[in-house]
Amino acid sequence: QVQLQESGPGLVKPSETLSLTCAVSGYSISSGYYWGWIRQPPGKGLEWIGSIYHSGSTYYNPSLKSRVTISVDTSKNQFSLKLSSVTAADTAVYYCARRYFDWQGDYFDYWGQGTLVTVSS
Amino acid sequence: DIQMTQSPSSLSASVGDRVTITCQASQDISNYLNWYQQKPGKAPKLLIYDASNLETGVPSRFSGSGSGTDFTFTISSLQPEDIATYYCQQYDNLFTFGPGTKVDIK
Numbered sequence: 001q002v003q004l005q006e007s008g009p010g011l012v013k014p015s016e017t018l019s020l021t022c023a024v025s026g027y028s029i030s031s032g033y034y035w036g037w038i039r040q041p042p043g044k045g046l047e048w049i050g051s052i053y054h055s056g057s058t059y060y061n062p063s064l065k066s067r068v069t070i071s072v073d074t075s076k077n078q079f080s081l082k083l084s085s086v087t088a089a090d091t092a093v094y095y096c097a098r099r100y101f102d103w104q105g106d107y108f109d110y111w112g113q114g115t116l117v118t119v120s121s
Numbered sequence: 122d123i124q125m126t127q128s129p130s131s132l133s134a135s136v137g138d139r140v141t142i143t144c145q146a147s148q149d150i151s152n153y154l155n156w157y158q159q160k161p162g163k164a165p166k167l168l169i170y171d172a173s174n175l176e177t178g179v180p181s182r183f184s185g186s187g188s189g190t191d192f193t194f195t196i197s198s199l200q201p202e203d204i205a206t207y208y209c210q211q212y213d214n215l216f217t218f219g220p221g222t223k224v225d226i227k
Binding site for chain 1: 122153155157163164165166167170171174176208210212215216217218219220221
């Protein structure tokens with residue numbers, strides 16, 4: 001059973017960098033698929049942030065691209081998110097998820113439980 | 122950017138009712154659309170992929186249809202455990218979620 005677990009600070013100061021890690025168990029990141037981050041501001045909808053392949057290939061939401069870096073550490077079977085210059089608008093529950101794709105479809109099939117990050121001084 | 126809209130934004134229905142949610146894309150996305158269910162405090166759960174394919178283990182009362190720009194999600198007989206917010210998501214060009222439809226029991 002594939003499991004994902006987010007970790008990182010729950011409180012970040014404005015203008016600083018938000019850093020989160022997603023540890024994957026039950027599946028080797030090196031085996032394939034893309035791995036990504038999705039966030040959800042309190043009481044609002046879902047926003048895809050970006051995704052990474054085990055090779056390190058990345059693609060990001062254009063609205064966040066200038067501030068986002070996603071990296072992967074296959075030796076630890078985990079991937080990470082960095083979001084710079086945060087403001088209160090970046091306060092959200094951050095989810096990590098696996099992007100499954102084949103000839104039949106393309107979807108986020110396994111998700112972490114989510115972690116709330118609050119941006120406040 | 123592809124924008125997604127959903128209607129209604131919320132609805133109340135009785136147990137056993139048929140519930141229908143619509144999702145519209147701002148441009149043709151073929152059948153590149155998924156539906157997720159999110160219960161309070163939980164991560165989203167995939168229900169329907171590729172517009173009409175039921176994910177393994179998901180009850181058959183859930184179904185999806187549509188292609189191009191207009192899509193429909195249906196619960197054939199609403200159950201108490203279906204109380205949740207439902208999101209559509211396109212993957213024709215990157216990924217965009219709809220704003221969600223909150224479903225509760227009347």
